[in-house]
Each structure stands twice: as structure tokens, then as C-alpha cells.
Amino acid sequence: MGATNKIIIEPVTRVEGHGKVSILLDENGQVTRARLHIVEFRGFERFIQGRPYWEVPVTVQRLCGICPVSHHLAAAKAMDVIVGADKLTPTAEKMRRLMHYGQTYQSHALHFFHLVSPDVLFGFDADPAIRNIIGVIKKFPELAVQGVMMRKFGQEIIKVTAGKKIHGTGAIPGGINKNLSIAERDSLLKDIDQQIEWSRGALEIAKNYTVENLGELADFGSFDSNHLSLIREDGAMDLYDGGIRMIDSEGNKVIDHFNYQNYSDIIAEEVKDWSYMKFPFIKDQGTDNGWYRVGPLARMNTADFIDTPEAELARQEFKAVTGGKPNNITMAYHWARMIEVLHSAEKIKELLLDEDLQGEDLVVKGERRSEGVGLIEAPRGTLFHHYKVNEDDQVTMCNLIVSTTSNNVPMNLAVEGVAKKYLSGTEITEGLLNRVEVAIRAYDPCLSCATHALGKMPLTVSVVDHNGQIVDKKST
Amino acid sequence: MAETLKKVLIIGYGNPGRLDDGLGPMFAEEMGKLQLEGVTVDSNYQLAVEDSAAIAEHDFVVFVDADVSGPEPFHFQRVVPKHHMSFSSHSISADALMAMAEDLLSSTADAYMLGIRGYEFNEFGEGISSHAEKNLHAALAFLKQALVDRNFAKYVNR
Numbered sequence: 001m002g003a004t005n006k007i008i009i010e011p012v013t014r015v016e017g018h019g020k021v022s023i024l025l026d027e028n029g030q031v032t033r034a035r036l037h038i039v040e041f042r043g044f045e046r047f048i049q050g051r052p053y054w055e056v057p058v059t060v061q062r063l064c065g066i067c068p069v070s071h072h073l074a075a076a077k078a079m080d081v082i083v084g085a086d087k088l089t090p091t092a093e094k095m096r097r098l099m100h101y102g103q104t105y106q107s108h109a110l111h112f113f114h115l116v117s118p119d120v121l122f123g124f125d126a127d128p129a130i131r132n133i134i135g136v137i138k139k140f141p142e143l144a145v146q147g148v149m150m151r152k153f154g155q156e157i158i159k160v161t162a163g164k165k166i167h168g169t170g171a172i173p174g175g176i177n178k179n180l181s182i183a184e185r186d187s188l189l190k191d192i193d194q195q196i197e198w199s200r201g202a203l204e205i206a207k208n209y210t211v212e213n214l215g216e217l218a219d220f221g222s223f224d225s226n227h228l229s230l231i232r233e234d235g236a237m238d239l240y241d242g243g244i245r246m247i248d249s250e251g252n253k254v255i256d257h258f259n260y261q262n263y264s265d266i267i268a269e270e271v272k273d274w275s276y277m278k279f280p281f282i283k284d285q286g287t288d289n290g291w292y293r294v295g296p297l298a299r300m301n302t303a304d305f306i307d308t309p310e311a312e313l314a315r316q317e318f319k320a321v322t323g324g325k326p327n328n329i330t331m332a333y334h335w336a337r338m339i340e341v342l343h344s345a346e347k348i349k350e351l352l353l354d355e356d357l358q359g360e361d362l363v364v365k366g367e368r369r370s371e372g373v374g375l376i377e378a379p380r381g382t383l384f385h386h387y388k389v390n391e392d393d394q395v396t397m398c399n400l401i402v403s404t405t406s407n408n409v410p411m412n413l414a415v416e417g418v419a420k421k422y423l424s425g426t427e428i429t430e431g432l433l434n435r436v437e438v439a440i441r442a443y444d445p446c447l448s449c450a451t452h453a454l455g456k457m458p459l460t461v462s463v464v465d466h467n468g469q470i471v472d473k474k475s476t
Numbered sequence: 477m478a479e480t481l482k483k484v485l486i487i488g489y490g491n492p493g494r495l496d497d498g499l500g501p502m503f504a505e506e507m508g509k510l511q512l513e514g515v516t517v518d519s520n521y522q523l524a525v526e527d528s529a530a531i532a533e534h535d536f537v538v539f540v541d542a543d544v545s546g547p548e549p550f551h552f553q554r555v556v557p558k559h560h561m562s563f564s565s566h567s568i569s570a571d572a573l574m575a576m577a578e579d580l581l582s583s584t585a586d587a588y589m590l591g592i593r594g595y596e597f598n599e600f601g602e603g604i605s606s607h608a609e610k611n612l613h614a615a616l617a618f619l620k621q622a623l624v625d626r627n628f629a630k631y632v633n634r
Contacts, residue, residue, distance in 0.1 A: 047600035062493020062600065068521065106526075114525060134559040137579050145580050152526035165520045166492065166501050 021436055023419045031423055034416040036408075036440060045398045053082050053389045058167050060385070067446060069103040069158055069168065070378035074385040076171035077241075077374030081261065082389050084366025085174035091359030092175035097240050098351045099161035099170060100376065104239060105195075105344040106154020107379040108296075108337045111444050112202055113147025116334055119438055120209045128430055146198045150341075153188075153195050157348065160184040175363035185352055192349045196310075199342040203314055206338040210331065211321065217331040219421075221414035221439035224249035224328050226282070226291065227298035228406070230377050231257065235304030237315075237343070239377040245302045246282065246292055251326050255282070260375045263384060269401065277408050280401055291409040294381025295443060296336035301326040308350070311343035330414050333442040340379075378403050380444050404445045414439040481514040482626045485534040485585070486619075487527060488519040490542050495601045496594025496608040499542040503592065506616055512623060523568050528577035531585050536628060538619065539570045542608075543591035549611035550618065552631050555587035588628050590615055 020037040044060075051059060057076040061068035073096055080088065088096075114133050121140060122131040129135075137144045155165070160180060162168025170176055210217060226249065230242035243257035244266075255266065269278035270287050281290035292298070300319070306312040318335060321327065327336075351357060374385045381403030388397035404411075418439045422432045488504030490497040504519035518530065523539070531537050539555065557574035568576070570589055577583035592615045594608045604612065622631050 044600055059493070062491060110525065137559075137576070141580060144576075148525050148528055148576070148580060151524065152529050155524075155526055165518075 021415060021440075023423065031416070031420045034412065034419040034436075036411050036415050045400060048387075048395050048398045050394050050396075052393045053079055053387065053395055054173050054393070056387065056395060057171050057173070058169055061167055067103070067107065067378060067380070068166075069099060069162060070376060070383050071385070072162065072168055073100055073171055073240075074374040074376045074378070074383045075387075076173065077376060078372040078385045078387050079173035079374070080175075081372030081374070082369050082387070083173045084368055085364045086366060087364070088175055089359065089361040089364060090356040091179050092362055092364075093240075094351055094354060094356050095161055095176045095179060096171055098180070098348065098357065099158060100240050101344040101347045101351070102154045102157025102161065104154075104379050105157070105199075105341060105348065106151045107444075108341045108344070109147055109150035109154065109199075109202065111379075112206065112334065112338060112341070113143055113150070116441060117143060117147075117205075119434075119441075120205065120334070124434055124438060125431055128434070131434070146201070150195060150198055150202075153191055157188060160188070172363065174365045177362065179359055179362065180352075180357040182358065185357065188348070189352050192345070192352060196342070196345045196349065199338070199345045200310070203335075203338040203342050206335045207314070207317065210329075210335045214321070214329075218329050220435075221330045221417045221442070222328055223330075223410075223413050223417060225293045225410060225413075226254065226285075227301040227326060228255075228292040228294055229299045229302045229382055230260070230375060231302055231304075232307075233257065236307045237299050237303035237305070239299075239340075239344075241376075244375075244382075247302055247326060249326055249328055251301075251324075254285075260384075261373045263373060263375070264386070267384075267401070269405075277405050278401075279408050280406050281409075292406065293410045294403050294406040295333065295379075296340050297327065297330075297333045298381065299377060300332075300336040300339065306339075306343055308343050308346035311339050311346060314339045314342060330410075330439060330442045333444070337444070380404060380446060381406055402446070404443070407443045407445065411440055411443050411445060414442065482535040483533070484515045484536045484538065484623065484626060485530055486515060486517045486538045486540060487523065488517070488540040489522055491521050493600055493602065495596040495599060496604050497542050497597050498602075498604055499592045499594050499608055499612055500540045502604065503540045503590075503612060503615060506612075507619070510620070515623060523570060523573050525568055525573070525576060527568075527573055528581055528583065531574070531577040531587075532581035532583040534585050536626065537574070537585050537587040538590055538628070539587065540590045540592065540615070540619075541570075542594040542597070544594065544597065546591045546593055548593045549614040550590060550592045552618070552622075552628075552633070553589045553591070554629070554632050555589050557587075586628065588632070590619060 022035045022037065023031055024033040026032045048056060048059060056079060057072050060071045060075040117136050118131045118133060122135060159165060162170040170178065226246050228244065228246040230238055231245040232238035232242045244255055244260050245253065246255040247253055258266065266283055267280055268283050269280045271278055279291065281287050300315060306315050318339060371388045376383050383403055384401035386399040387395055390396050415436055418435045422435050486504060486507055488500035490500035492498030492501050501519040504517050508517040555570045555574055557578050558571040559575045570587065574587045593611050596605045622628055
């Protein structure tokens, strides 16, 4: 076997946290493999052991300061199972849904306006001095303001449903601890039509960009894949609940309406010596074929329809581009994400007008169980929380599969595709650097280690020899 | 006529589940209990772009964060608005946030950073170290005093 040279790009900017990309070259300077290394802090699953189950929906938010609401809700759903709450009250479920749509709305909007828009508005090859958020602020200030205000609106929803920004306590095992007051409802309702209007505009930008550049984007870090998400019983896209559906790259249903309480019967996680992250796959299909994509692109592909009118029309346009077949274009994540922004805004309005949110019946309980699984469609994709609880109410086991983990293989493939196409020689050009980041950014990965204190930029570099042994390891 | 009291926004940020990284939110919690006139207290896991909207509604902003390697027990510095070429989407540095507030929302707020020295960061865990707790109390006493006249510039480099 010939010698392999390694080119390392670090850190990956404009994604959450920090990662490291390795591009492996053979003796002839050809790319053989590219790898995205993500630092994942796995200690949380041990940290949570021994804690009382009712604390978990609050405690689990400490896992990540970037998407605490997703963890809060997934953990609460798992604890619903523990307390035997098989069906929540309408007020509880709708309050949780409102929280979740608020989070999805702000997360997607911010990602698009403040992170993706420089590439979309200026192009990959634009001067890097312009192709950034500063350039957007200068040239398109109204879009930058919209991004701020959409984010703020979503955060206000989270605040009135979760109670507070840090360690929100809204969702509790079996329900919710508050309803939505009339004053809270009205303060959100006054802005919702403006938010919907901005969502339409964002969707239009993302759609036009994708359609106008379809030729280039179809060949940019794209590949056939399985797609996995939750799906409602009637086939509608549902970000909060449902059964597991996985389709293949042709649209064939491989798994459908699978009860996620039994997820471990169909999904396993592979460990690779070069990555801290695990690689989930469908057991029946093995590690080579059983990997899948999650997130907005996957959800557009798995859903039979969307149950809000404007987002459904947008989904139909999206599907038409690929003749009704699954869309496997990595960069189409952005268009799909903006369809979900509009869907979330429509859902928020629908919920705000629902009197159930002012209901007083907040919590149910049933027969106590010792094991529970909670899944949710987080902004970045399907999030799994699995717990076992003993007779003393203490958590004895916790397993999490976060969406960035599910997208691990796809992100590596996207980076590899870009590297093979755009690397010439051994020099990392600005164009290559940005294209690698653009490919990763499409997945909106969360690479955060959460600790962010002043003067600290967490990044760990490991050198692994051909036997898989770590021969050096340094942290910044 | 008495001079209008300047409006101050205090944002304490960090992850309370990462030991001393929780210094910022803990500081915010203590300040919030005082319910001082003209003082708004907020806290979060990290700064985010929407904070620019609140900043634009205040005369002063004091960011409070845990500091990994700064002077003990704390330091107090002016934050100069400055755009960065890149930052992650869901969090933003204080100087980039101030630049955004200034450029997008015409904020004229003066900003300061109160960095409280911490020691333990890289494990999950609740509560702060005993050394960090002493520093927290010193920082609280300092800012309470500074809020009396709200002439923050004279306290810089403390």
C-alpha cells in the first residue's frame, strides 16, 4: 500500500463549535478519502446516571447550549413513557408543539440568514472579504435584520412555553407545567403575520438559488442515500411525533411507521477508530448500506404531504424538481430548511389561535415503567433519547443519538466528494476551503462542546497511527 | 429636574452544567434578585444575535462570562464593537454582537465585559469551585458599586 499524505483543515468555521477535516492523498496526490473529525463529549450519558428521572428534562439541557429545547422535549417524551403517560392532554401536547415550532423557526432562520446567506447571495467564489455576514449586513441589511427578528420571535416563544432560556422547565414527565396566558398569546399574535411574510421571502431566496444553480449544486457533494425521519400516521411531516420511516434513494419505503420505543431493534451504532462520533446504521442493511440522512432534506423526502397550506405548496415545488423522486442534492437542505421555516410559522399561528393552549389540564400519569424512549425531529434531524430507571426513580442507563451523529457518514461523503472535485495539487485554496465548509454547513451540524468561556476555544487534535493507536493528542 | 437614570442591560452567559462555566448565569441570577431600577438582567448559554435587539434599547451593556485564564478575581474591560470574519450562527462574541447592534439597529450602547476567573470547565457537573465562588462574590460587590453612579468607564481595567 502506498504512502498517504494528509492535509488538515481546521477549524471549520461557520458551523457550530469546531471540527477538523482531514483529506487523505495517495502517492500520486489523488484524494483517497476525506474525514470530518468532530469532538463529541460523551460523558453526559454517565453524568445523568443516578439522577432522579423527573430532573432529566431540565438537566439534559446542559448537554448543549445550542439546542437545549430539542433535548428538553426528547427527554420529556421519554419520561412520559416512564410515568405511563401514553396520551398527553391537548394543552400539554400543544404547548410542547408550540415550544418546538418556535425553536425550529429560530434555529433555521438564523442558520440561513447569518450563516448560509453569504454563500447564496455572493457565490462560492466571491471575495472572502465580502462573502461573510459583514458583507450581508452591508449589502442586504434588511435581510440581516430579518434574521435577528425571526430569531428573537422564536426565542420569545421558547421563553413563554419553557419558562426561561436556561434550564427551561416547561415540559415535565406526563405533560407541561404551564399554559399560555392570553397576554402571552396576544403578544405573539401581533407579530405572526410579519413573521410569515418574512418566511415566504426566505423560502423564495432559497428556492430560487437552488433552481437557478441546479446544475452545479446537483454535482456538489451530492450522493444517493437513505432518508430517515418521524412520520405522522397519515404520512404527514410531523416534527414532534410519529413513527420511524426510512426510504431509499429511489423512494422505496424500507421502514415505515415503526414504533420508536423499539428503535434499538433496527438501529445500531458503529464505532470507528478515527472518530469520536459513532456511526448509526440500520441493522438489516449493515454498516455499508444502512446509513441514512436526517434533517430537513430527509423530512421533505419521507413525507407524503405537509399539513399547512403554504408549506405544502412549497413541498410540491420541491418534489417537482426531481420528478417526485427523493431529492439527494446536499445543497437542497437549504431549500428544505426554509420550507420548514414557513411550515413552523404557519403552525405557530394555528396553535396561537387554538383555545386549548389556555386549558388547565396539564399533566397525566399512568402505570409506571422502567424504560422509555423519546424521539423528536430536532431542527438538525431525528434526536433519540433512551433511558432506564430503577425502582428508586434513579436513571440507570442513558443513550442518545443526536442528529449530527446520524449525519456523520453523509457529511464525510459530502466533504470527500467536494475534495475529489476541487482539490488540485496539495494546496488548500480559499475556494476549496470554503467549498468544504459549504458542504458541511448544508447539514447545519452541531459540533459544539458547549464550554465556551473566554479564552477557550475547544479543539482537540489526535494523531492516530496505522494500527489505530493515538500517538499524540493535543487540545487548544 | 433629576437626570434620567441610564438603562443598563446585564447579560450573564455560560453553561451551568459545566462547573465554573456557569459563573455568568449565576452572576445574573444574583443580580436579578436585587431588582435594581433601570437594570435589566438576562442570562443564556451563550450570546446570540437576537441579543442585539435588547442591546439597542439600553444605554449600557455589561457582559458577564467565566474567564479561563484572566486575572483573579475578575477583570472589567470595555468592549469595542468589531465584526469578525466568521462566527458560528447560534452564538456570537460580545464585540461582534455590539457591531451588529450598532450597524443593524443603530445602537449607541456602551459595552463592558466582566470576566470572572474560573478554574474548572471541562467536565459535566453542577455548582462552581470554591475559588470561583470567591471571585463571584467579589465581582458582584464590584458591579453593585459600579451601578450606583453608572460611570462604568472609570472602572475599566479593574
